Amino acid sequence: MDKQVILDAQQFDLTLTRLCHELIEQHSDFSNTVLIGLQPRGIHVVKRLRDKLYEILSTTPVCGNLDITFYRDDFRRREKPIIPSVTNIDFSIENKQVILVDDVLFTGRTIRSGLDALLTFGRPTKVQLLVLIDRRFNRDLPIQADYIGKSVDTLFHEKVKVSWLEVDGEDKVELYMKDSNE
């Protein structure tokens, strides 16, 4: 499979910094805003955003992790059961502005499940979506992001991989393309 780097380490960092500033533009000091990362990969985005926001604002926004396993719409359509990750929301989201965070927005089904899962914790005033990579034109559901790191045009069978320094050894985003003769 051919692969192409969409974001290298430097662009990766710039993109996250820009996303932080976009967030500050709308949520200023995060006094009424919480960040919630979708398990398993969205939590890395949240962690980075939190660290960067602290550098800029000197305060840390309230952050949580949300597991959506039991809310998925593909239960029993897979070979094996999906074993859940940890949900960690030890604060109230009632009347808060919630920013759902994930690494890649693709079909929109994960976000749909995420919204269902989120609403079992209470009724936020507003929910927004932040993604590092938006795979445009591949949506199954009418879901769009409010904050986008980078939009890419991909074919359905292609694969976008986000690597993180802390788990994969380096920060980068790659697009795996199907060979033309395959």
Place this chain on the structure above:
Amino acid sequence: MNNLSVSHLTGIRDLTAEDIEMIFKTADSFKDVINRPIKKVPSLRDITIANLFFENSTRTRLSFELAAKRLSADVVNFTAANSSVKKGETLIDTVNNILSMKVDMVVIRHASPGAASFLTKHIPAKVINAGDGTHEHPTQALLDAYSIREKLGTVKGKKVAIIGDILHSRVALSNIYCLQKLGAEVMVCGPSTLIPKYIERLGVKVSHNLHEALMWCDVANMLRIQLERQDIQYFPSLRDYALQFGLNQELLDSLGKEIVIMHPGPINRGVEITSEVADGDQSIILNQVENGVAIRMAVIYLLASQIER
């Protein structure tokens, strides 16, 4: 991660240690869910579960019903007391009639050992054993071990004494299998009439002295005297039993160490355990009940994931 190695839950004996760990890990997530404001997930929207209780039960039936409902499954309840069983219908006929109403999973409690296992051979639905006579009660053993894991961090290497009517107890047998698979040591304790012959062959220690058992153990699981299953007189009187094998605060304090007290319920207060101990700091009896729902959700969820669409 793989699926469970079994396609029904008829007994702990058929499970591997990996199966049990998978159930515990899944139960951790469900325990989190049932402590949320909305204690429900939509996973099993398209599954229907029949609870068939041919024997009395409060806790287990409620627990299974709640577990199913919190997974968004549809539930039908059946109790033998007011059913066609009284008119002479056989078990298979009863169950097949219920299945023709499109039921995907059956939870069964029956007085005959092997009833659940028998059903698996004759019906196309998933079967969960909720107690078959004096044989096994797998979900109780799972929730007991899960509660020990929660309280003490691990089950491996712990010493667990099962005390009371071992002979008539399906909880005891399932607990022995479950605890041993997870690496715990097990001792059974009770009057010699209520301990099955040759039980040492299962690899358990045997004691007829309550104080000795309590001194040895980290966890004491107190069982009820099952008078309804006792066809003959196994001990002189309940008062005599309570004096020899009843757990009271004085005895607990005399040990000079903290042990965890468990009881699968229903409690006969003043017989196998005094109120003071049952409601005391060392007792995790009500935690067991809470964990029961999470464990049953995990078992139902993992088995349901094997059902083909």
